[in-house]
Amino acid sequence: MKLKYWLKILIFVVVIAVLTVGAAIFLHVPEARDVTGMYGFYLEEENSLDVVLIGPSPVYTGFYSPLAYEQEEFTSYAVSTGGLSGAMYPSAVRETLQTQNPQLFVVDLSGFCDEDQKDSAAVRRWIDSIRNGENREKSIADLVSEEDKDSYRTAFIKYHSNWTRIRGCFKTLIDKGDQKKRGYSVTKNFCAYTDTSDNAEITEEVYEFSEEGFASLEQFLSFLKEEEIENVLFVRFPRRNTITDGERYTEGVQMILKAGYDILDYCTDADDTKGVYTSDTFNTYNRHKETVNLNPNQDFYDAEHVNIFGAEKLTKDLAAYISTLLQVKHSDAKAAETWENAASFNTQVLMHAKQLTQAHAHKGLYTQRDFLKQP
Amino acid sequence: MTFTSFSFLIFTVAALVVYYVCPKKFRWIILLLASGTFYCIVCLKYVPFLLFTMLTTFLCALWIERVQERRSEEQKKNKELWSADEKKQFKAKTKICKRWILVIPLVLNFGILFVLKGYLQMLMPKAGITSFLTGLGILLPLGISFYTFQSMGYLIDVYRGKTKAEKNFAKLALFVSFFPQIIQGPIAIYDDLAHQLFEGHDLTFENIKFGFQLVLWGLIKKMVIADRAAPLLSQILANKMEYGGFATLCAVLLYALQLYADFSGGIDIARGVAQMFGITMAENFRRPYFSRSLGEYWRRWHITLGAWLKNYLFYPIAMSDGFFRLGKKTKKAFGSHVGKELPGCIATLITFLVIGIWHGANWKYVGFGLWNGLILFASGLLKPVFVKINEKLHIKTESFGWRLWQMFRTFLLVLAGYVFDIADGLGDGLRMLKSATAGAVSDLAGGALRSAGMVLDQILAETGMSKPDLLLILLGLIVMLLVSIIQEKTQKSLRVCIDEKKQWLTWVLMIAATMAIIILGIYGPGIKAGEFVYMQF
Numbered sequence: 001m002k003l004k005y006w007l008k009i010l011i012f013v014v015v016i017a018v019l020t021v022g023a024a025i026f027l028h029v030p031e032a033r034d035v036t037g038m039y040g041f042y043l044e045e046e047n048s049l050d051v052v053l054i055g056p057s058p059v060y061t062g063f064y065s066p067l068a069y070e071q072e073e074f075t076s077y078a079v080s081t082g083g084l085s086g087a088m089y090p091s092a093v094r095e096t097l098q099t100q101n102p103q104l105f106v107v108d109l110s111g112f113c114d115e116d117q118k119d120s121a122a123v124r125r126w127i128d129s130i131r132n133g134e135n136r137e138k139s140i141a142d143l144v145s146e147e148d149k150d151s152y153r154t155a156f157i158k159y160h161s162n163w164t165r166i167r168g169c170f171k172t173l174i175d176k177g178d179q180k181k182r183g184y185s186v187t188k189n190f191c192a193y194t195d196t197s198d199n200a201e202i203t204e205e206v207y208e209f210s211e212e213g214f215a216s217l218e219q220f221l222s223f224l225k226e227e228e229i230e231n232v233l234f235v236r237f238p239r240r241n242t243i244t245d246g247e248r249y250t251e252g253v254q255m256i257l258k259a260g261y262d263i264l265d266y267c268t269d270a271d272d273t274k275g276v277y278t279s280d281t282f283n284t285y286n287r288h289k290e291t292v293n294l295n296p297n298q299d300f301y302d303a304e305h306v307n308i309f310g311a312e313k314l315t316k317d318l319a320a321y322i323s324t325l326l327q328v329k330h331s332d333a334k335a336a337e338t339w340e341n342a343a344s345f346n347t348q349v350l351m352h353a354k355q356l357t358q359a360h361a362h363k364g365l366y367t368q369r370d371f372l373k374q375p
Numbered sequence: 376m377t378f379t380s381f382s383f384l385i386f387t388v389a390a391l392v393v394y395y396v397c398p399k400k401f402r403w404i405i406l407l408l409a410s411g412t413f414y415c416i417v418c419l420k421y422v423p424f425l426l427f428t429m430l431t432t433f434l435c436a437l438w439i440e441r442v443q444e445r446r447s448e449e450q451k452k453n454k455e456l457w458s459a460d461e462k463k464q465f466k467a468k469t470k471i472c473k474r475w476i477l478v479i480p481l482v483l484n485f486g487i488l489f490v491l492k493g494y495l496q497m498l499m500p501k502a503g504i505t506s507f508l509t510g511l512g513i514l515l516p517l518g519i520s521f522y523t524f525q526s527m528g529y530l531i532d533v534y535r536g537k538t539k540a541e542k543n544f545a546k547l548a549l550f551v552s553f554f555p556q557i558i559q560g561p562i563a564i565y566d567d568l569a570h571q572l573f574e575g576h577d578l579t580f581e582n583i584k585f586g587f588q589l590v591l592w593g594l595i596k597k598m599v600i601a602d603r604a605a606p607l608l609s610q611i612l613a614n615k616m617e618y619g620g621f622a623t624l625c626a627v628l629l630y631a632l633q634l635y636a637d638f639s640g641g642i643d644i645a646r647g648v649a650q651m652f653g654i655t656m657a658e659n660f661r662r663p664y665f666s667r668s669l670g671e672y673w674r675r676w677h678i679t680l681g682a683w684l685k686n687y688l689f690y691p692i693a694m695s696d697g698f699f700r701l702g703k704k705t706k707k708a709f710g711s712h713v714g715k716e717l718p719g720c721i722a723t724l725i726t727f728l729v730i731g732i733w734h735g736a737n738w739k740y741v742g743f744g745l746w747n748g749l750i751l752f753a754s755g756l757l758k759p760v761f762v763k764i765n766e767k768l769h770i771k772t773e774s775f776g777w778r779l780w781q782m783f784r785t786f787l788l789v790l791a792g793y794v795f796d797i798a799d800g801l802g803d804g805l806r807m808l809k810s811a812t813a814g815a816v817s818d819l820a821g822g823a824l825r826s827a828g829m830v831l832d833q834i835l836a837e838t839g840m841s842k843p844d845l846l847l848i849l850l851g852l853i854v855m856l857l858v859s860i861i862q863e864k865t866q867k868s869l870r871v872c873i874d875e876k877k878q879w880l881t882w883v884l885m886i887a888a889t890m891a892i893i894i895l896g897i898y899g900p901g902i903k904a905g906e907f908v909y910m911q912f
Contacts, residue, residue, distance in 0.1 A: 005580035151900035
């Protein structure tokens with residue numbers, strides 16, 4: 001066979017390879033919000049974040065980093081994907097430490113409540129949102145069943161069928177492109193719920209760690225010890241219902257306190273004393289709903305998530321706590337300009353999102369794309 | 376390792392590289408090694424069955440030839456000593472001797488097929504043969520029908536003196552086990568295939584390019600269309616009572632598409648891979664749904680099986696002394712047409728019964744064979760009546776409209792046959808036939824189309840598919856139809872047509888086809904590598 005034919009075959013193979021790689025990037029959209037949220041995290045300047053929050057959706061819908069910056073002048077980012085469970089927290093901490101060295105980790109306790117700590121959909125959301133590398137490999141090894149491992153390593157084999165959601169693929173590409181162009185994420189992975197649960201009945205709810213979740217907590221605490229990470233604040237994010245503590249939860253809290261970490265609890269009511277734990281050295285700080293001024297009907301989207309109003313109140317309180325009591329202050333002037341921009345941008349958009357919520361005009365999650373659409 | 380797996384791609388590329396790197400005279404050995412390796416990887420425990428067929432075929436072919444040679448020599452020696460009667464007697468004895476030698480491997484090999492495919496179980500349900508074999512871990516060896524038919528065809532050809540017996544066992548082994556065709560054919564004739572396998576071909580760009588194009592086209596049909604239609608079909612069939620007659624009709628139509636895309640796709644992959652080795656394999660499909668009669672359909676569908684049955688079953692029956700006498704008697708009693716056609720019609724009916732039975736050990740396949748056989752039987756005998764009706768009605772039989780009507784009519788007959796294929800049993804087949812006709816009509820009259828959207832949504836939700844998947848199946852159907860129309864008009868391969876005119880278009884289409892398979896193909900975790908429908912036969 002002549003050389004020119006070999007050349008033709010070679011060109012064909014190269015074209016197919018390039019197109020396949022392109023398609024793999026384009027179609028890799030398991031959950032656009034999570035992917036773009038983590039994409040923004042990687043755009044943050046190295047070692048520029050003062051606080052990193054870890055946990056599932058109550059984290060990225062509850063804490064509004066640009067607002068915290070505006071108020072308390074520390075930088076923060078939610079390393080958070082939908083359904084992120086306690087079993088995935090070590091992976092999230094490792095991922096953070098690759099590019100950042102935060103003064104404080106804020107960890108949501110609800111990640112230990114999930115029955116299935118390695119729920120395949122949640123694991124996919126997390127692992128498919130993080131970069132290729134050592135931590136991703138370790139996370140696959142730790143969290144994924146043997147028969148599924150290959151589908152993570154060659155994700156295209158699974159996600160090639162995403163062509164049926166081609167509009168979503170384009171949107172994600174645009175979102176990532178927008179962040180890339182700016183050089184930073186405007187919302188810092190924050191998404192707002194823009195609806196209220198006006199007439200929802202307030203019931204009693206047991207806040208309990210699952211059996212698997214309790215084991216995850218034990219593992220996470222030993223992980224923190226091994227990695228010598230001391231500045232960790234565990235937070236119980238607010239719930240709409242009246243909360244009673246489960247047995248495993250109570251035991252877990254004592255374990256956390258014994259390990260030397262603080263807990264901040266947003267679930268207690270004013271007359272609730274059961275949630276107070278004290279020891280000589282460590283404290284659980286109860287932030288009553290009344291103190292934070294969280295209204296169960298107006299500030300919540302559903303039983304587990306605050307809406308934009310709730311997020312504003314929660315962020316202000318938590319940011320003040322972090323700043324005042326933990327003495328976290330912004331230490332890097334490098335990224336200050338982008339944070340100033342993000343904060344001023346968000347002040348305008350926040351108003352708009354709140355108006356939408358009051359008018360019940362946008363039900364559901366108000367993402368970065370929605371934020372950017374506003375004038 | 377199925378044709379649609381990544382490992383098969385790697386295997387084929389590796390085999391191609393080694394084949395063309397090796398000196399020409401050893402290339403057939405590479406093919407043999409590749410075929411052996413392929414069969415061992417796919418189903419190692421069934422290798423003894425394959426070896427048994429190879430050995431019995433090889434030895435008996437040599438035996439038949441030796442008997443023929445010796446007897447010929449003896450006849451030559453005694454040519455002048457023997458009378459005409461003695462010579463005749465000697466010839467007859469030789470024939471009987473050869474026939475006995477032929478019968479041994481035929482009985483043994485078809486016997487194995489008969490037992491393993493569960494026919495014995497069907498005839499003697501209490502014997503518990505299937506459960507005994509299952510207990511031993513023996514199911515159906517991969518490709519057993521195809522390699523049995525191919526080797527027995529060779530043996531009969533040797534018996535008939537059409538083919539010389541192969542003296543080299545390894546070469547015969549290659550003919551029986553050539554890896555692209557062993558799974559589901561096409562069934563080759565020894566004289567057509569063997570010399571191509573043994574001669575060692577030069578590496579040519581045309582062979583690689585055209586072979587690869589055929590593989591791509593086969594993969595598109597299989598992975599993009601057939602495997603996408605399969606879960607929908609299974610879902611409808613599993614709930615056909617709930618969904619009603621209109622859905623049953625849709626299922627039969629979907630099956631027609633899925634079966635054709637699946638089977639012809641698999642054959643295209645096999646032929647394409649063979650072409651990359653420089654080997655041209657027989658065509659197995661010639662746009663069967665464009666047939667104007669059921670007879671024509673069977674000459675266009677699974678052509679190589681049809682040819683095999685015609686050569687080794689139909690002709691021996693139709694040309695036998697008994698049928699010859701039958702023809703003479705009926706000619707006297709019912710006239711020349713019946714006398715001429717009846718033996719052929721009965722032979723056709725028997726052949727189709729065998730085709731039906733070949734598909735599997737279930738009375739529904741007997742129903743499938745009878746349906747086709749009886750229609751051909753009737754249409755053969757009633758041909759003059761149809762001709763007269765056409766003349767009386769002044770129908771222009773070569774007009775486009777009439778041809779279109781014939782195609783539609785034939786397609787409906789084919790669909791009715793398919794009902795038995797997808798039914799759970801003969802009784803279920805008859806019920807489905809009623810449901811897909813009368814049931815569908817009453818459903819449509821009762822406004823089934825209005826509720827079709829809801830049923831469709833339910834099916835999609837239960838199969839985990841989406842509307843774009845449905846659109847893709849429709850698009851695939853349109854593309855297949857367009858390609859078939861062009862092929863039918865030009866009577867040429869579309870690949871050659873495009874390549875002759877615009878070479879750049881060939882490359883664009885190849886890139887598009889490859890990307891279509893990569894993106895639109897059904898594969899990935901949780902999806903079992905698509906098995907071919909005809910592998911089970």
